[in-house]
Amino acid sequence: MSSTKTIWLHPQAPMKPELGQSCNGCGVCCAAEPCPVARVFLWQYRGACRALIWNADHMRYQCGMLIQPAYYLRWLPLAWQYRFSQMINRWIAAGIGCDSDAEVAIAPSSEPGPS
Ligand code: SF4
Numbered sequence: 001m002s003s004t005k006t007i008w009l010h011p012q013a014p015m016k017p018e019l020g021q022s023c024n025g026c027g028v029c030c031a032a033e034p035c036p037v038a039r040v041f042l043w044q045y046r047g048a049c050r051a052l053i054w055n056a057d058h059m060r061y062q063c064g065m066l067i068q069p070a071y072y073l074r075w076l077p078l079a080w081q082y083r084f085s086q087m088i089n090r091w092i093a094a095g096i097g098c099d100s101d102a103e104v105a106i107a108p109s110s111e112p113g114p115s
């Protein structure tokens with residue numbers, strides 16, 4: 001069953017690639033719904049994941065649970081952060097390829113154009 005939902009992304013975010021192509025950090029999947037990592041560790045079950053971070057330098061989204069998990073998990077000692085990130089990396093299969101079959105349509109801007 002397909003469904004439609006509205007998500008908000010940075011205007012300079014890259015376009016979502018096709019399913020199976022390299023992940024380019026478009027952020028579509030994580031803005032649409034939390035992944036199992038977010039459900040288990042952040043207790044977030046709907047909406048855009050709160051660990052989704054826009055990286056302006058690299059013009060792409062990144063997973064905050066991957067790069068700074070201790071920021072989100074106050075119980076996680078900083079010394080364990082690296083090992084925990086490795087575990088998250090395997091869990092979300094980061095860098096493997098796009099596993100989202102979402103189809104993206106860009107809504108027309110609601111901003112008034114130049115007159
Ligand atoms: S935890 Fe990371 S991979 Fe999972 S939805 Fe959030 S930002 Fe995306």
Ligand code: SF4
Nearest residue numbers: 023024026027029098
């Ligand atoms: S897995 Fe796909 S939808 Fe998710 S950020 Fe990467 S390219 Fe975008």
